[in-house]
Amino acid sequence: MKSGCASPGAPERRSVKLPVLTNSPMPTSEIRDSRAARWRAGFLIVLYLLMIAHIIQWRLTGSTVSPIEPSETMYTLQNGAVNAGFIFFILAILATLIFGRFVCGWGCHIVALQDFCAWLMKKFGLTPRPFRSRLLVFVPLIVALYMFVWPTVARYFAQPATEPLFPQFTNHLVTTEFWATFPTVAVAIPFLFICGFMTVYFLGSKGFCTYGCPYGGFFGVADQIAPGKIRVTDACNQCGHCTAVCTSNVIVHAEVKEYGMVVDPGCMKCMDCISVCPNDALYFGFGKPAIAVKKSISKNYSLTWSEELFAAAVFFFSFLAVWDAYQLVAMLMALGIACVTTFLAVRTLKLIQSNDLSFHRWNLKSGGVIKGAGWAFLAFAVIWIGLNAHSGYVRYHERAGAMAFESIKIPDELALARTNASRWLSATDVENIASGRKHFRAARSAGLFVNKEALAKLAWMEYLSGDPKTAVDELELAASHEEGQAKALSLYYRGAILNRLGRYDEALQSLDAAVTERPDLTSALEERGESLWKLDRREEAISTWSVAVNENVGLPLANSFLAGASSEIGRLDAAESYQAQADQATPKDPLFHWMLGLRLQNVGMMDLAEAHFNRAIELNPDFKRAR
Numbered sequence: 001m002k003s004g005c006a007s008p009g010a011p012e013r014r015s016v017k018l019p020v021l022t023n024s025p026m027p028t029s030e031i032r033d034s035r036a037a038r039w040r041a042g043f044l045i046v047l048y049l050l051m052i053a054h055i056i057q058w059r060l061t062g063s064t065v066s067p068i069e070p071s072e073t074m075y076t077l078q079n080g081a082v083n084a085g086f087i088f089f090i091l092a093i094l095a096t097l098i099f100g101r102f103v104c105g106w107g108c109h110i111v112a113l114q115d116f117c118a119w120l121m122k123k124f125g126l127t128p129r130p131f132r133s134r135l136l137v138f139v140p141l142i143v144a145l146y147m148f149v150w151p152t153v154a155r156y157f158a159q160p161a162t163e164p165l166f167p168q169f170t171n172h173l174v175t176t177e178f179w180a181t182f183p184t185v186a187v188a189i190p191f192l193f194i195c196g197f198m199t200v201y202f203l204g205s206k207g208f209c210t211y212g213c214p215y216g217g218f219f220g221v222a223d224q225i226a227p228g229k230i231r232v233t234d235a236c237n238q239c240g241h242c243t244a245v246c247t248s249n250v251i252v253h254a255e256v257k258e259y260g261m262v263v264d265p266g267c268m269k270c271m272d273c274i275s276v277c278p279n280d281a282l283y284f285g286f287g288k289p290a291i292a293v294k295k296s297i298s299k300n301y302s303l304t305w306s307e308e309l310f311a312a313a314v315f316f317f318s319f320l321a322v323w324d325a326y327q328l329v330a331m332l333m334a335l336g337i338a339c340v341t342t343f344l345a346v347r348t349l350k351l352i353q354s355n356d357l358s359f360h361r362w363n364l365k366s367g368g369v370i371k372g373a374g375w376a377f378l379a380f381a382v383i384w385i386g387l388n389a390h391s392g393y394v395r396y397h398e399r400a401g402a403m404a405f406e407s408i409k410i411p412d413e414l415a416l417a418r419t420n421a422s423r424w425l426s427a428t429d430v431e432n433i434a435s436g437r438k439h440f441r442a443a444r445s446a447g448l449f450v451n452k453e454a455l456a457k458l459a460w461m462e463y464l465s466g467d468p469k470t471a472v473d474e475l476e477l478a479a480s481h482e483e484g485q486a487k488a489l490s491l492y493y494r495g496a497i498l499n500r501l502g503r504y505d506e507a508l509q510s511l512d513a514a515v516t517e518r519p520d521l522t523s524a525l526e527e528r529g530e531s532l533w534k535l536d537r538r539e540e541a542i543s544t545w546s547v548a549v550n551e552n553v554g555l556p557l558a559n560s561f562l563a564g565a566s567s568e569i570g571r572l573d574a575a576e577s578y579q580a581q582a583d584q585a586t587p588k589d590p591l592f593h594w595m596l597g598l599r600l601q602n603v604g605m606m607d608l609a610e611a612h613f614n615r616a617i618e619l620n621p622d623f624k625r626a627r
Helices: 035-061 070-079 084-099 102-107 109-123 136-148 150-158 185-203 207-211 214-225 241-245 252-259 272-276 305-322 331-353 372-406 427-446 452-464 468-481 484-500 504-517 522-534 538-551 556-568 572-585 590-602 606-619 621-626
Strands: 228-232 282-286 357-359 362-366
Touching (some): 035 102, 035 109, 035 272, 070 084, 070 136, 109 207, 136 150, 136 214, 136 331, 185 207, 207 331, 214 331, 241 252, 241 272, 272 282, 305 331, 357 372, 362 372, 372 427, 372 452, 484 522, 504 522, 522 538, 556 572, 556 590
């Protein structure tokens, strides 16, 4: 008996080494540093410097090359606007068809953020663990088809057969509105944090690339056709160094052994595997593409099939809940949020069902008892998923309100002719107005942020429901959150309603601000002239209406105002000329004539107003009852 091994009469204890079963062999020696990683980090840093320089150049000169962002391709396919983003995306796909996914690994700013996050985690002793799903891996391709293929398919079925399938292409390589298609800085920062950092922490290195990036959906398909691949020589001894350093979550040693090359479409050709191979057995070369290889290696997935279906459902509803919420959350950000929500929901389910569970280096549950780290994880998951569900509630009401708004048929011009538009509202309009007000009010009362577009739509519904004063306040609030054209329109509608209320000084201030934002907004010029006319500043009113006509000679209302004004001040020849232009531009529509009559009546041009009322009755005798 060995001293200290056992007590007398007890069986002898022996120390037995057990084999360790893993997806990859344990490295047989220390892994050397990757020279490729340093080069790639340098390229990605230069990429960020070029992006910063691009923005600075635009800010200094006022115009620049349009954003070199693949999402800009949507505007090319939908509107025919050929931009730098479209050209870059096409060239990137063509390059991927030959060399594989080099562009992703060496030229993507989101990949740079994910790599930086993985580097930081390792500095704190945390190694990103890949989350492997059978179903969610198809999300990028599905979203890519929706973004870049579906618009053309929808146009094919919706438009007449005589119309061209693709719009006429125009040159938009240079722009003065560089930031027009990007989110605000307040939105961009959380977007970069979620898609660049949180996805790595929860889903592993390149987590967003794997489950959220729509561009990667096309790049992954192109990579399967590409002849350029990471390939292997007979010098490989299956040491596993390549798999250990791969940040694309590829089981490199197994694939090169089985197929003679890396066939995983997630491989971004970072070249770390080649750089660290102790036998220099790996190389990048051309040959048979991955699509020609029958895949036989089965991955160890993180989820059972029932959990896969649960995860797919959570992802789908999470994405719909946050996409475009508050008119702030862009599609890519919604995909990143849905990725994180799905992981938290699945892991929470596992935490409840299993006896033992860990995450990174923290023990969440042991022996059926949830530990402190487990309760912290649960608290974070509940808050995150709760916010996601709350966004879904707000988004539902915003969407329902927007659908009701789009269903209202009354023309804006007719509704704005008098403060009480009930005479022209159909039963369906009344129903949609009531429904839209209810949904927009629910979204506003529950919302954590201001939806400026919903504010403007709610204001219009308040006006149509007979509450113009509330509409004025809502439009003022909307304008305070808006910029450019949207702000100009809110200010215009506010000024028009103030004119109808007889608050001409306030209306003039709002309309002046609208014209400052958009000098070519002729409807605001028409209303501004009305304010000036009612304030007895008639020469200024005539001057304003003249500016509107100069912007667009075929304006029936502005020409009618000028005809009436010229007649009142004795300029009869000018009055006849303006009236002729007005008659030529006025459609044979009783509603339009009635609207013109009401607007002319508002400024006291009664003879012209009566002529349009009579013309409306002539076209439709039912208008007699409107008198």
